[in-house]
Amino acid sequence: xxxxxxxxxxxxxxxxxxxxxxxxxxxxxxxxxxxxxxxxxxxxxxxxxxxxxxxxxxxxxxxxxxxxxxxxxxxxxxxxxxxxxxxxxxxxxxxxxxxxxxxxxxxxxxxxxxxxxxxxxxxxxxxxxxxxx
Numbered sequence: 001x002x003x004x005x006x007x008x009x010x011x012x013x014x015x016x017x018x019x020x021x022x023x024x025x026x027x028x029x030x031x032x033x034x035x036x037x038x039x040x041x042x043x044x045x046x047x048x049x050x051x052x053x054x055x056x057x058x059x060x061x062x063x064x065x066x067x068x069x070x071x072x073x074x075x076x077x078x079x080x081x082x083x084x085x086x087x088x089x090x091x092x093x094x095x096x097x098x099x100x101x102x103x104x105x106x107x108x109x110x111x112x113x114x115x116x117x118x119x120x121x122x123x124x125x126x127x128x129x130x131x132x133x
Contacts, residue, residue, distance in 0.1 A: 001085060005069040005078055007032070007039075010047035018066065025051045026059045026070050060085065 004013050009027040013019050025048050031041045045052045053059075057074040060067045060081045067085065069078035076099060084092035 001065040001067070001082065003067045003069075003078070003082055005075065006071050007044045009068045010044040013066075013068070014047055018064075019048070019051070021064060022051060022059075022061060022066075024053045024056060024059055026053060026056045026068050028071055029054050030071060 002013070002018065004027075006028045009019065009025060014025075019025050027048050028044045029042055029052075031043075032039045045054070054070075056070075058067065058069045058077045058081050062085065065085065067078060067081050069075065080092050080096050080099075083095055
């Protein structure tokens with residue numbers, strides 16, 4: 001399985017031809033500013049070409065086992081798609097339901113996330129599937 005997020009689809013996957021078979025691709029449409037260098041808006045999407053579609057946060061290809069995502073802010077959705085490919089839809093749904101219900105609960109009750117939210121034993125106990133080796 002290959003996973004790429006933010007600028008990785010444009011900088012790593014596109015140059016080596018991994019995205020050639022894709023009908024739609026996604027990647028970082030935002031500007032990036034670092035102390036040594038900066039890139040303007042749509043710099044990375046221009047590398048991806050006319051297959052880039054900003055309406056998709058996460059795109060997966062089951063046949064090629066590739067998952068791509070726009071920016072770090074889409075990481076939860078990206079990870080759920082990867083779990084779906086690795087462990088199946090039932091496990092991905094359990095994780096999705098748990099994460100989003102817990103995040104909603106934490107946000108609405110005390111605005112303070114717990115450090116146990118993503119612990120290995122908690123996932124195994126609540127979700128009933130082995131994700132960590």
